[in-house]
Amino acid sequence: MLVRGDREYLVKPGEEFGTDLGVLEVPEDVDPGETLETHLGDEFRVRRLRGPDLFHHFERTGAPMVPRDVGLVLGETGVSTGDRVLDAGTGTGVLSAFVARAGATVVTYERNADFAEVARENMALAGVADRVEVRTGDVADDLESLVASEDPFDVLTLDTGDAPTVVERAPELLLEGGFVAVYSPFVEASREVVETAREVGLSDVRTRETIQREMDFDDRGSRPSTAPVGHTGYLTVARNE
Template identity: 35%
Template sequence: MADGLLGRRGPLQAGERVLLVDGRQRRYLVELQAGKAFHTHAGWVDHDAIIGQLPGSEVRGSAGRRFLVLRPTLGDVVLKMPRGAQVIYPKDLGAILLAADVGPGMRVLEAGVGSGALSMALLRAGAEVVGYELRADFAEVAKRNVATWLGEAPYRVELRDVGEGIDGGPYDRVVLDLPEPWRVVPHAVEALAPGGILLAYLPTIGQTAQLREAMEVHGFVLCETAEVLRRTWHIEGRSIRPDHRMVAHTGFLTSGRKGPAREEPAEP
């Protein structure tokens, strides 16, 4: 099923995921199967009542409750898909794609694939992705999530420690979501194509500072660290105010470009 990668149009079909939205804006991610039903605390919705409908249609559940039916966005899938590790939030995924300047045809080495959220964003941007992951259970979850959302995709996951080296270069981008990315920096220098970009996602500023020091030592240039804070607003008639809850700090994004070749790393 390649609806996420290619952009599916037309009636909803068995085998694809849909988003059901109730009257209170609660969202449910459902994989359509003929003869099955989606159960909620307020009754159920027959999948057969959804199959064949167009996105944007409404269906009624067994208790008369209305549901809006849509094809999910990548952000919907990331927040609701099966997880092995904590996923990167959609607000950070978009920033990562821009900071790493990921585009069609690029070769990307991703280390720490977790549940596959970042992998899906990279693949949707048109990249070819090779993933390194230490845990077999995380790797399997990531591969299943990618296959369910994108179908056949240029994606391979290897069980190995990226801190011990990177094979198969040159890569246009190296993207890291792991606790000690500074161990990877010397290998990334060798694996990246000239001018390639290294990007790492880290939860704490202490880790980020250690990474930036390693990037400086190994000649990365145009280094930058940023975080993304997302605040939604409540707008209803004359009631206009920031929402009481927001997704604030989730992680620091640090990027840098491979600089000119050096005979020896600079002194820290």
């Protein structure tokens, strides 16, 4: 990542990059912390790409899961190195990338073929293409083959309208002690997920609204921002025991 003030650009090593401040030749062996000059003498700092940068610089095919919701998924499920994760509703791929950067391997399903291709490109940008398999299709259509031919997964993450159909098979898809995490923008969908999870015997089923307020600090004092309330959706978590 090349940074100058509030400007940020993602550039591959070895590429030539042009801005209104001049042309940059990015060396193949460039390292974070170096300073590069354009042909006009303007300087850019080289910074290593980190997880939060992905949210801002991935090519988007819709509204991606925001970092605070990704953090809740990672914290609630404990995804870590060596885990296998089944994901559905890839979209931009932010969640899959974060999970893979935590050390897990991911199989993720995206119905839209064009969106799936963009997600594959985003995984390459994130440096996790070798740990994320983006499959084009609906995970609900592959449930039988997943149960029959795949080893059980450690974590199941869902951001799809047919999540209850997948949750119904969670006891077969997950290892003992594995987690399912379902994100939904609507509470009615979350209720259906909760009911299904309880019916199939998942334990510790709980739903939280994901909401966060920023703080304003000025000469008058400090208080929560009066900007619109930061609601994004509902996260349901359950465990296979």
